[in-house]
Amino acid sequence: MSKAPFPEHLDALKLFARNGAISAELPIARLKRFSDYLHAPSGDVSVRLEFGHDEQGRKLLSASLQVQVQLLCQRCLGPMSLDIETTLKLLVLDEDHKESIDGLEAVCMEDGNLDVPGLIEDELILCLPLAPLHEDNNCNRELNLYRTKGEEAQHRTNPFSVLASLKENSANNEDDNSKT
Numbered sequence: 267m268s269k270a271p272f273p274e275h276l277d278a279l280k281l282f283a284r285n286g287a288i289s290a291e292l293p294i295a296r297l298k299r300f301s302d303y304l305h306a307p308s309g310d311v312s313v314r315l316e317f318g319h320d321e322q323g324r325k326l327l328s329a330s331l332q333v334q335v336q337l338l339c340q341r342c343l344g345p346m347s348l349d350i351e352t353t354l355k356l357l358v359l360d361e362d363h364k365e366s367i368d369g370l371e372a373v374c375m376e377d378g379n380l381d382v383p384g385l386i387e388d389e390l391i392l393c394l395p396l397a398p399l400h401e402d403n404n405c406n407r408e409l410n411l412y413r414t415k416g417e418e419a420q421h422r423t424n425p426f427s428v429l430a431s432l433k434e435n436s437a438n439n440e441d442d443n444s445k446t
């Protein structure tokens with residue numbers, strides 16, 4: 267099944283009534299709050315939604331989300347990409363509800379409508395790292411140089427011993443030359 271663009275209006279009640287499912291591409295640009303966290307709000311979220319019911323006949327929305335986002339590394343301030351893959355299960359209630367029921371997070375429909383992009387956005391924001399960093403912890407060259415200098419200072423040997431070893435080397439070279 268090829269992925270369709272995410273519907274402009276999603277009739278959740280109808281989809282629950284027929285235990286429907288949707289596979290679609292949701293443009294990141296449509297998720298304004300999520301976009302604010304990103305270096306570049308380009309690309310699509312691959313979304314799979316299943317509108318089902320639990321044993322008690324309550325509406326249960328399952329979602330799997332997959333997206334690659336562009337962030338700024340907080341060590342070198344360079345762009346980096348991050349793959350996010352997550353799933354969520356939500357009880358969908360018609361009336362006011364408690365925050366969670368039977369360990370499941372619950373959301374409420376308003377006038378038969380469910381803000382599915384809003385729910386997707388909430389979940390994706392939770393998946394973002396507080397401080398994104400490149401996997402390579404030497405990504406910041408200036409910081410690296412600074413660190414190396416610090417280490418050199420710690421391990422610095424007596425400059426005269428360096429001179430001594432230079433002299434030894436040149437003496438060896440002279441020996442080599444005399445042999446030829």
Ligand SMILES: [Zn+2]
Binds near residue numbers: 340
């Ligand atoms: Zn970096």
